[in-house]
Amino acid sequence: MDGANMALPLLQVQGLTKRYGPRIGCEEVGFDLWPGEVLGIVGESGSGKSTLLSCLAGMQAPDEGAILWDGRNVLDFSEAERRRLLRGDWAYVHQHPRDGLRMGVSAGGNVGERLMAVGARNYSAIRGAAIDWLGRVEIGPDRIDDRPSAFSGGMQQRLQIARNLVTGPRLVFMDEPTGGLDVSVQARLLDLLRGLVRDLGLSVVIVTHDLAVVRLLADRLMVMKGGRVVETGLTDQVLDDPQHAYTQLLVSSVLQV
Amino acid sequence: MIHIENLSKTFTLHNQGGTVLQVMAGATLHVAAGECVGLTGRSGSGKSTLMRMIHGNYLAASGSLVVAGLDIVTAQPRQIVALRRDTLGYVSQFLRVVPRVPTIEVVAEPLLRLGTPVPEARERAASLLDRLNIPERLWGLSPTTFSGGEQQRVNIARGFAHAFPVMLLDEPTASLDATNREVVLTLIQEAKARGAAILGIFHDEAARDRLCDRLVDVTQFTPGQAA
Numbered sequence: 001m002d003g004a005n006m007a008l009p010l011l012q013v014q015g016l017t018k019r020y021g022p023r024i025g026c027e028e029v030g031f032d033l034w035p036g037e038v039l040g041i042v043g044e045s046g047s048g049k050s051t052l053l054s055c056l057a058g059m060q061a062p063d064e065g066a067i068l069w070d071g072r073n074v075l076d077f078s079e080a081e082r083r084r085l086l087r088g089d090w091a092y093v094h095q096h097p098r099d100g101l102r103m104g105v106s107a108g109g110n111v112g113e114r115l116m117a118v119g120a121r122n123y124s125a126i127r128g129a130a131i132d133w134l135g136r137v138e139i140g141p142d143r144i145d146d147r148p149s150a151f152s153g154g155m156q157q158r159l160q161i162a163r164n165l166v167t168g169p170r171l172v173f174m175d176e177p178t179g180g181l182d183v184s185v186q187a188r189l190l191d192l193l194r195g196l197v198r199d200l201g202l203s204v205v206i207v208t209h210d211l212a213v214v215r216l217l218a219d220r221l222m223v224m225k226g227g228r229v230v231e232t233g234l235t236d237q238v239l240d241d242p243q244h245a246y247t248q249l250l251v252s253s254v255l256q257v
Numbered sequence: 258m259i260h261i262e263n264l265s266k267t268f269t270l271h272n273q274g275g276t277v278l279q280v281m282a283g284a285t286l287h288v289a290a291g292e293c294v295g296l297t298g299r300s301g302s303g304k305s306t307l308m309r310m311i312h313g314n315y316l317a318a319s320g321s322l323v324v325a326g327l328d329i330v331t332a333q334p335r336q337i338v339a340l341r342r343d344t345l346g347y348v349s350q351f352l353r354v355v356p357r358v359p360t361i362e363v364v365a366e367p368l369l370r371l372g373t374p375v376p377e378a379r380e381r382a383a384s385l386l387d388r389l390n391i392p393e394r395l396w397g398l399s400p401t402t403f404s405g406g407e408q409q410r411v412n413i414a415r416g417f418a419h420a421f422p423v424m425l426l427d428e429p430t431a432s433l434d435a436t437n438r439e440v441v442l443t444l445i446q447e448a449k450a451r452g453a454a455i456l457g458i459f460h461d462e463a464a465r466d467r468l469c470d471r472l473v474d475v476t477q478f479t480p481g482q483a484a
Contacts (some may be wrong), residue, residue, distance in 0.1 A: 034335050104310040187356040194355065199372060216355055220334040236314040243316065245271030252272070 016065035025051035040218030048227035093165035097156035156187035258454035264320035295469035346421030
């Protein structure tokens with residue numbers, strides 16, 4: 001990462017609001033995300049964290065606000081520009097791998113498809129990149145021709161991550177990426193994500209209700225309640241010295257093992 | 258390297274009737290490069306609270322707290338993240354790691370975060386684990402299954418992997434046998450000799466006498482009223 005880019009936020013979100021009729025999805029949300037930074041968004045069901053993520057990632061149109069990327073408002077992008085962004089510089093890891101994978105296509109095809117979407121055409125180069133990326137997420141080259149439906153949940157999730165990262169995105173959105181997995185598989189995935197974030201210098205916005213996950217992955221936290229951000233700060237500061245009543249309740253409600 | 262002036266700390270317990278606990282007031286402390294300062298005071302007087310404030314995980318209510326030129330009270334989270342990566346090391350009493358990650362990687366991680374090449378980071382991690390008498394057959398295993406003393410040594414190896422200019426040590430010799438205690442004391446002396454500013458909590462009096470240039474009793478910063 002060069003010094004010039006470090007001096008500017010990668011993503012600037014301002015006054016983002018989404019309403020469903022009279023009901024608030026999220027309201028007046030703003031933050032800056034810096035290169036290499038991992039932002040965790042936590043809150044209970046209905047807090048607006050998922051609405052916020054889907055507005056950020058272009059899956060829903062917000063009613064108000066701006067999302068600045070490289071100084072331009074993404075909400076003003078043409079459909080073609082937006083599609084290019086979502087296939088290249090941005091990536092989105094779904095909670096359920098089946099939402100982010102093509103279940104009828106081989107593992108190698110899943111990874112290669114995203115490369116082809118950004119213009120790659122050389123078959124052997126695409127296959128080489130697919131094998132390389134499957135290796136990075138600990139899927140052996142002997143599984144390249146298998147369909148994801150033959151994989152375990154943890155493996156599917158790792159495949160989804162490989163599919164997302166193969167195009168070298170700078171920003172990755174993650175929605176409960178460890179949510180549907182067994183605890184033993186979660187740990188491995190968390191370690192993998194941490195390593196990838198560190199080695200690739202990725203910026204990440206991760207939504208989860210699991211405070212243990214953000215403690216291990218996120219640099220910074222935003223706590224949401226009723227569609228609004230009630231507290232933000234350094235992850236361990238928010239968890240160890242929460243200031244807002246709701247955050248205090250959230251942190252003190254976690255069961256200890 | 259550490260400059261603390263008139264620092265205070267309160268906890269507001271919103272879910273317990275909004276009770277406000279004033280746990281620290283008027284804390285003033287300076288630690289220079291190459292100096293080791295020990296915090297003293299009975300249990301509950303705020304030694305660990307002060308350490309956590311310096312590390313940025315407890316927010317100050319008022320006052321100033323500057324570490325290596327960065328005011329922790331007003332700093333942005335990303336500035337504190339960078340400070341912790343490059344400058345400010347913290348050896349707490351507890352090892353917090355991703356389960357199932359091998360010990361050698363746990364120890365090498367602070368160096369990898371700094372961009373140190375993997376072989377070099379692993380070599381440094383291996384030499385520290387070796388010095389701290391963690392048998393090589395354990396390096397490939399997660400430390401979560403280790404004994405308390407072993408975990409403490411892994412934590413120390415991790416804390417000393419990078420030559421931090423400022424170090425916070427919370428009871429680094431607790432639960433160690435005589436041999437390993439000696440290794441840890443030597444590591445701390447080496448850090449001091451290379452110019453690190455060290456602030457520590459040492460219940461071990463002999464260790465305190467050997468390492469500390471000065472002692473600061475935090476009881477003087479504890480407000481009189483009981484909680």
